[in-house]
Amino acid sequence: MKNTLQPKLRQRGRASVDFLAHMFHGTTRVRQGVQEELNSRFGEGADLPDDLDERHKAVTGVLSGEPGYRVQQTIGEWHSRQHGLIAMDAFEELKPDVTELLARYDEGPSRLVAEEGFEVPDYFDGVEIHRTRGGWDGHPYMGFVHGEIVHKHIVDATYPGGIFTQRSMVAGLAPKDSYDRILEMGCSTGHFTHALAETYPDAEIIGVDVSIRTLEHALRTGNACGYRWQLYLRAAEDTGFDDESFDLVTSYILLHELPADAIRASFAEAYRLLRPGGDLLMSDVARYAHLNKVQEWQADQLARYGGEPFWRESASLDLVAALKNAGFEEVEGRALGNQGYPYPYVVTARKPA
Ligand SMILES: C[S@@+](CC[C@H](N)C(=O)[O-])C[C@H]1O[C@@H](n2cnc3c(N)ncnc32)[C@H](O)[C@@H]1O
Known part of the structure; x- marks a missing residue:
């Protein structure tokens, strides 16, 4: 169903936001040059230190003399610091038109439960997180700023193959063709929720997230589309729902935002919530174990710049082993691959019948 919450950005905001996306494409050759330099100096990195912090020192010690690398770092740093602020400015320009439209969708068939305490x-x-000023709840309309402006104008425009296309593809990877009751952990502004709703039109869809600002936008999106989503301000590892009350528990790019202990706790919670024979489907970033030492350094470097404090420990965790430890069977981890890179990494698992 069409999401009607996508008003056009005004001229100045659109130009600034588009500039960020085009700057990424316009600097492709700089990144290619750095990649060639990396390949020629380190190959797959066999001689580099095992310890990631030591590796970082070793690689940057060599590359920092390279003009292309310095340009790439400067642009990367500027982009990381500025993209959220530029999106907030674009929102301010739009605010007089958009707040009334958004308020119209505070009510509707979807509902949001945010319990006191x-x-x-x-x-x-x-x-x-993501170096977003104040984190996911740092702006009264962060759901709109991040979900509509950053995500649709910058992330999707620079994402190989398109991140919305990837969400739809992942939603379709659950083992069964239909589900009655689906829980999405870390539903945020509802982008993957939307893909789930389109893929499983008869399912009851429940989403949890710990960010109230993103949930508020998911609520409006659900209402604008006429969906009956039930959204809860609750943590994935402690959802409060009844035992054996779902037949699919799923998430899309939640796990890299969690420390390893919280991932294990979320798997235990998913196991508790699933009916016997119920399925788990989760998609996240490339596993460090699937990368060579140079790729691993690159992923870690990007996470560091991107304000991802738990990426390293999350991407280093063996999700298949963690799911087996939680009691799941038929556990399968697949690096689906995107332009030769082992991403997205999708795990599926079943609670024994
Ligand atoms: C990258 S976003 C996920 C996006 C969403 N699934 C989508 O497709 O756009 C990660 C989300 O996880 C949420 N989150 C972080 N820790 C969480 C937790 N312990 N339980 C539930 N949600 C959490 C964040 O608030 C954020 O909205």
């Missing part, structure tokens, strides 16, 4: 997990509190 909810406490965000310690690892989430005060963390400026």
Whole structure:
């Protein structure tokens, strides 16, 4: 169903946001040059240190003399710091038109439950994830700013193959053709929720997230599309739902935002929530174990610049082993591959019948 919450950006905001996307494409050759330099100096990195921090020192020690690398770093740093602020400015320009439209969709068939006394997990509190000013809840309309402006105008425009296309593809990877009751962990502004709703039109869809601002936007999106989503301000590892009350538990790019212990706790929670024979489907970033030492350094470097404090420990975790430890069977991890890179990494698992 069409999402009607996508008003056109005004001229200045659109130009600034488009500039960010085009700058990425316009600097492709710089990145290619750095890649060639990396390949010629380090190959697959067999001689580089095992320890990632030591490796970082070794690689940057060599590359910092290269003009292309310095340009890439400067642009990367500027982009990381500025993209959220530029999107917030684009929102301010639009605010007089858009707030009334958004308020119209606070009511509708979807609902949002935010119980009093909810406490965000310690690892989430005060963390400026993605270097977003104030974190996911740092702006009264962060759901719109991130979900509509950053995500649709910048992320999707620079993502190999398109991130919305990837969400739809992943939603279709659950083992069965239909489900009655689906839980999405880390549903954020509802982009993957939307893909689930389109793929499983008869399912009851419940989403949890620890960010109220993103959930508010998911609510409006659900209402604007006429969906009956039930959204809860709750943590993936402690959802409060009844035992054996879902037949699919799923997430899309949640796990890299969680420390390893919270991932294990979320798997245990998914196991508790699933009916016997129920399925788990989760998609996330490339596993470090699938990357050579140079690729692993690159992923880690990108995570560091991108404000991803738990990426390293999350991407280093063996998700297949963690799911087996949680009691799941038929556990399968697949690096689906995107332009030769082992991403997205999708795990499926079943609770024994
Ligand atoms: C990258 S976003 C996920 C996006 C979403 N699934 C999509 O497709 O756009 C990660 C989300 O996970 C949420 N999150 C982080 N820790 C969480 C937790 N412990 N439980 C539930 N959600 C969490 C964040 O608030 C954020 O909205």
